[in-house]
Amino acid sequence: MVYMMRSVQSSKLNSNRQSLAGVFRRLWRLCCQIALVQSGLRSYLEPVIRLFWPNYRAGLQSATLLSVRQQQGYLQLLLKAGRAFAGFVPGQHLDLTVELHGVLITRTFSISSSLQQFLQNRTLQLTIKVQPHGGLTQQLLARAGEPLPCYISQARGDFVLEQNQSALILAAGSGITPVHAMLSSLSRLTRPITLIYSYRGGGNLLFADSWPQLQKRFPLLNIILRDTSTEGRLSGTEFSAALSALKDRDCSCASVVQQPATGEPVFYLCGPLAFSQYWQQQAKALGISKIRQESFGLSQQSHGEAVPVSVTQHGRTLQFHSQGNLLKSLEQAGLAPRYGCRRGICMQCLCTKTAGQVRNELTGQISDAGAGLVQLCISTALTKLELQLDAVSTTAQDNTPCTN
Amino acid sequence: MHKLTSQQLDALAAELDALAAQTRAKVGAQDARYLERVLLVQRLSVWTGRLLLLGIFWSPWLWLLGVLLLALGKILDNMEIGHNVLHGQYDWMQHPYLNSRQFEWDIACDAKSWQRTHNFEHHTYTNIIGKDRDFGYGLLRLSNDFRWRLRNLWQFVTYLMLSTLFQWGVSYHELAAQRVFFGRKKNDRHSQVSDKELKKAFFGKGLRQLSKDYLLFPLLCFPLFFEVLLGNLLANILRNWWTATVIFCGHFTKDVYVFQAKDCENESRGHWYLRQMLGSSNFTGPRWFHILTGHLSCQIEHHLFPDLPAYRYPELVPKVRAIADRYQIPYNSGSFIRQYATVLQRILRYSLPVGTAAATKN
Numbered sequence: 176m177v178y179m180m181r182s183v184q185s186s187k188l189n190s191n192r193q194s195l196a197g198v199f200r201r202l203w204r205l206c207c208q209i210a211l212v213q214s215g216l217r218s219y220l221e222p223v224i225r226l227f228w229p230n231y232r233a234g235l236q237s238a239t240l241l242s243v244r245q246q247q248g249y250l251q252l253l254l255k256a257g258r259a260f261a262g263f264v265p266g267q268h269l270d271l272t273v274e275l276h277g278v279l280i281t282r283t284f285s286i287s288s289s290l291q292q293f294l295q296n297r298t299l300q301l302t303i304k305v306q307p308h309g310g311l312t313q314q315l316l317a318r319a320g321e322p323l324p325c326y327i328s329q330a331r332g333d334f335v336l337e338q339n340q341s342a343l344i345l346a347a348g349s350g351i352t353p354v355h356a357m358l359s360s361l362s363r364l365t366r367p368i369t370l371i372y373s374y375r376g377g378g379n380l381l382f383a384d385s386w387p388q389l390q391k392r393f394p395l396l397n398i399i400l401r402d403t404s405t406e407g408r409l410s411g412t413e414f415s416a417a418l419s420a421l422k423d424r425d426c427s428c429a430s431v432v433q434q435p436a437t438g439e440p441v442f443y444l445c446g447p448l449a450f451s452q453y454w455q456q457q458a459k460a461l462g463i464s465k466i467r468q469e470s471f472g473l474s475q476q477s478h479g480e481a482v483p484v485s486v487t488q489h490g491r492t493l494q495f496h497s498q499g500n501l502l503k504s505l506e507q508a509g510l511a512p513r514y515g516c517r518r519g520i521c522m523q524c525l526c527t528k529t530a531g532q533v534r535n536e537l538t539g540q541i542s543d544a545g546a547g548l549v550q551l552c553i554s555t556a557l558t559k560l561e562l563q564l565d566a567v568s569t570t571a572q573d574n575t576p577c578t579n
Numbered sequence: 580m581h582k583l584t585s586q587q588l589d590a591l592a593a594e595l596d597a598l599a600a601q602t603r604a605k606v607g608a609q610d611a612r613y614l615e616r617v618l619l620v621q622r623l624s625v626w627t628g629r630l631l632l633l634g635i636f637w638s639p640w641l642w643l644l645g646v647l648l649l650a651l652g653k654i655l656d657n658m659e660i661g662h663n664v665l666h667g668q669y670d671w672m673q674h675p676y677l678n679s680r681q682f683e684w685d686i687a688c689d690a691k692s693w694q695r696t697h698n699f700e701h702h703t704y705t706n707i708i709g710k711d712r713d714f715g716y717g718l719l720r721l722s723n724d725f726r727w728r729l730r731n732l733w734q735f736v737t738y739l740m741l742s743t744l745f746q747w748g749v750s751y752h753e754l755a756a757q758r759v760f761f762g763r764k765k766n767d768r769h770s771q772v773s774d775k776e777l778k779k780a781f782f783g784k785g786l787r788q789l790s791k792d793y794l795l796f797p798l799l800c801f802p803l804f805f806e807v808l809l810g811n812l813l814a815n816i817l818r819n820w821w822t823a824t825v826i827f828c829g830h831f832t833k834d835v836y837v838f839q840a841k842d843c844e845n846e847s848r849g850h851w852y853l854r855q856m857l858g859s860s861n862f863t864g865p866r867w868f869h870i871l872t873g874h875l876s877c878q879i880e881h882h883l884f885p886d887l888p889a890y891r892y893p894e895l896v897p898k899v900r901a902i903a904d905r906y907q908i909p910y911n912s913g914s915f916i917r918q919y920a921t922v923l924q925r926i927l928r929y930s931l932p933v934g935t936a937a938a939t940k941n
Contacts, residue, residue, distance in 0.1 A: 208683070212656075222619040226619065277607045277610060515698065516702075
């Protein structure tokens with residue numbers, strides 16, 4: 176298993192150089208703040224640059240949306256990455272930002288195409304499950320063919336194949352996307368891998384052409400496709416059988432290449448939240464310790480019951496359950512978010528939501544599931560939520576009123 | 580205060596909420612494009628202005644044109660862009676820096692400090708005596724609710740000075756309220772921000788602005804140091820006069836209402852809406868005029884819907900006016916000249932210990 180790890184290597188910077196660059200960056204920022212009153216030159220010039228390059232956005236790297244194809248419940252987006260995109264390790268994900276009706280909508284998706292394809296023509300494929308009420312996928316479908324402004328972040332994530340290790344991969348639904356990138360990027364295989372891919376109904380079988388080809392190319396790869404609509408869900412005994420078969424093959428393989436057996440295979444788990452949670456428990460019960468997992472899909476909307484919220488402030492993360500008004504529940508959790516009027520007028524309590532949906536208590540409007548700004552004082556959490564609070568000082572020392 | 584029953588207030592709130600929802604549904608690519616166009620004009624006028632300041636080599640008229648363009652750029656930045664973006668009117672775009680948390684404007688006042696005093700205090704407690712410090716800025720006596728002091732006798736001069744130094748007045752506003760440098764702390768004031776941070780933001784932003792206008796750009800054009808410095812100073816003053824005048828016309832006209840804190844305790848949404856309509860005043864003019872005021876010429880609509888893109892206010896004017904008529908709520912609007920004349924009248928009238936009680940209807 177040999178991958179190019181360009182993006183990983185580029186981040187290994189000399190610490191000295193980093194601090195010098197940091198000083199330089201701060202100085203440059205201060206210069207921009209003085210001369211332009213904005214924190215960067217590119218963001219200041221953005222409206223001017225967009226005259227000549229209409230898709231330009233400061234701080235975002237543009238990508239070209241080549242095609243949008245629909246396969247039953249999925250969309251296949253083919254993107255051409257810009258020059259600034261540093262490459263990826265198969266299995267990683269990126270943020271896709273699409274401008275729709277003046278709104279920059281951002282979502283995280285796994286790259287589903289191979290590294291070889293990227294190296295050949297700098298194209299990436301993203302495979303997205305169509306959400307019946309999802310703003311982004313519905314819009315992409317409705318406006319397929321239009322030149323939509325698209326932007327991608329650098330790839331990130333550590334859900335990647337370990338080299339020279341036998342592996343058992345369990346994927347379900349759209350969870351197959353990073354796995355397809357991993358397997359189709361393989362150039363050689365020295366240890367056995369078993370993939371069990373569950374999908375519901377033949378039309379939802381993703382990458383149907385790839386699986387027989389991969390199976391033919393790599394004798395050590397064992398691909399089990401399972402249509403849950405006819406064969407039912409994978410049972411615990413079938414799972415154990417697949418695991419022990421994999422271990423046997425690893426031992427025989429070890430004797431051929433004259434290397435010690437790798438022992439326990441790495442267990443990769445990728446699918447909807449409930450699926451991942453279930454199989455993680457099962458794997459632990461079977462004594463598997465090396466587990467790598469990634470979950471997909473929107474979490475369920477709450478109907479008044481408490482939902483888990485994680486809040487990051489000063490680099491620390493606090494987790495608690497929120498029910499009803501968000502500002503109040505944050506305060507009850509011991510946080511001191513900034514606030515003002517507490518009735519939706521002044522925007523003082525506005526904070527960044529990185530994921531999850533909220534309901535606006537005044538308008539009843541339900542927010543987007545991706546990143547956005549939220550007015551805490553008039554919001555209720557609907558799904559699992561991730562928030563970022565700005566630093567707010569609670570040092571009231573200077574402020575103690577003078578009573579004499 | 581104008582009387583409406585609580586049922587009427589609820590009905591008023593429902594109508595205005597519906598109007599807001601209707602408008603919000605229309606907000607989209609068109610508004611984003613508009614903001615971008617204004618930003619483009621602002622960038623171009625600022626830089627053409629700065630370059631034309633150097634034209635004093637050839638003719639002082641070029642220099643004067645430069646000053647006017649620079650002032651125009653600053654006015655657009657402060658009014659149509661800064662004021663509105665910092666209100667969160669464009670937060671729906673989810674733009675990485677054109678949003679109310681990230682944006683900073685070309686004025687001495689730190690954006691966050693302004694948001695606390697303006698977005699929170701002024702927009703929540705509009706024209707409530709003692710709670711909305713924007714009513715007179717703690718300097719001017721604009722109604723009989725304030726005790727007359729000797730210094731009110733020359734408050735017209737104070738007003739002219741405040742207008743000239745308006746950006747510094749805005750910048751110092753929160754520090755004055757918190758009694759950071761002078762005066763006794765007030766018991767009833769609550770703040771989440773320490774005095775130390777207030778001072779840091781005040782001096783930090785102030786120094787950055789001073790070094791930009793009176794050091795960096797004059798030095799960059801060294802042989803013309805004083806000409807450029809003077810041009811920047813004049814552009815700043817022109818901007819100050821304009822913004823102060825527009826803002827005074829929004830809340831200190833003759834027929835504007837003021838309120839007592841006890842009448843507004845636990846007020847309903849309808850009551851807040853009513854107070855916004857009674858406490859604000861509009862003035863009329865062509866579209867370009869509205870843009871130069873940052874659409875604060877539609878102050879009533881702005882106070883009802885502070886987070887709707889201001890570019891939508893003119894289309895809301897007839898609709899809000901129709902609602903006001905139906906509930907028999909006075910809708911204070913007039914030509915710019917007429918409204919400004921009544922502002923000057925108010926400043927002069929209350930500089931004397933005897934003001935006519937009719938001007939503040941309670």
